[in-house]
Amino acid sequence: MWHTKWCILHGMHTYTPPTLTVDTVVFRLVDNQLEVLLIRRGREPFAGMWALPGGYCAAGETTEQAMSRVLAGKAGIITSRLEHVEQLYTFDTVARDPRGHAVSVTYMGLGRQIEPESSAATQEPAFFSVQDLPELAYDHEAIIRYAIDRLRSKLTYTNVIWALLPTMFTLTELQTAYEAILGRPLDKRNFRKKFHALDLLAATENMRKQGASRPARLYTFAHQKLESLDKSFD
Amino acid sequence: MWHTKWCILHGMHTYTPPTLTVDTVVFRLVDNQLEVLLIRRGREPFAGMWALPGGYCAAGETTEQAMSRVLAGKAGIITSRLEHVEQLYTFDTVARDPRGHAVSVTYMGLGRQIEPESSAATQEPAFFSVQDLPELAYDHEAIIRYAIDRLRSKLTYTNVIWALLPTMFTLTELQTAYEAILGRPLDKRNFRKKFHALDLLAATENMRKQGASRPARLYTFAHQKLESLDKSFD
């Protein structure tokens, strides 16, 4: 059944790999909304539609290098500004060019208050609330859903929220960030109790005043890095 | 910095993708040992060393198709005999040929009492206990460790053990399977209590007699498929 391909593969010089692409789901958190970075496609297929920033991975280039290059070139985002990047999944998908099949390695990137830097090369990069996505090219909506699932589950067993929040934040901001991503309300007292028990936060001397209400203490993460929690969160 | 590659990528006919390979970690459970399928490499690099069954993914072929083809051809394992297959991770790794870089999509396959069928094409496929692996080619030891981690965590929130056990088994066999994979002893009464509470098993009329001891009731999984548990197991 697969004999033909098998023979082809024995002659090394006749080996033709599939097209390999990299697509990246970059999230940020603005106004208690989880937002995803999209670009508008300039060419066929799906010309004019919104899509995840992605492109070809070339020989000699790791998929992470390709991701950085594409993100900078097409979307004006410097990878080193992202607090966290991880691989999601590898999809067998439709090719970027019309001839058939491609393999796409997908990544998720998380940043705080990142903004795309427009340049000649970028393709109208913009952030959209995940609640309100435009119609997307390829299978990119499925990839974004996959990324949201991954992010949600990571919230419960890591301090990954660290990558999305400013370095100082109030406990209410922390809670509303969780609520925005999980998509459900959390009990204020239980939330604070659990977070204090996890011993991840350090209180600062600073307070945030806003409007006519009691000032809120500002906190930071004690260890400015991603870590797994001993006990899962929610 | 990346300008050269960026330009190359704009001319479609000059695009050369990296080598794309697929490597598969096939597990079975024999004599309360988790075993992994390896083949002995016939050619350089790493000639003579043990390795995961893997090979090139060709244009027009999905990674799953490549996995099935390679598993059948090099290791004599028919993918449809595996109860469960899932993608693990995609590694940027050393190439199978000496020139540099390759991208390897890895899969995990689980089967019950599977045996490699040797043929002219197969490369000495054999199962090894994960406790006692030979020295392995490439980064394959790291891939196996990754697969074991994935399998361990899936034990706690799915009925994935179903894919490794015979269709009928005693509760003691079920428990020792968990213990073999998790690598630690479990309390017999608590184990049975939790498993009964999960409502996954159906008692059969059959009993297993062995030696001079009370016969044990045989159970099956009520739904012969992989499912996620409402409450995590351990």
Added chain:
DNA sequence: ACAAAAGTGTTAAGAATACACCCATGT
């Protein structure tokens, strides 16, 4: 004084853990 968000404890129910003896069978 009031509006607005910050902050704080207790109780009840459920889940996880530790633990030891009797049962059915073959020899």
Added chain:
DNA sequence: ACATGGGTGTATTCTTAACACTTTTGT
């Protein structure tokens, strides 16, 4: 009768979930 593995229940601790009022500030 004894050796072998099969099978069962309870008490304790810990975790989770539900729930409402006081405090601090600005206007």
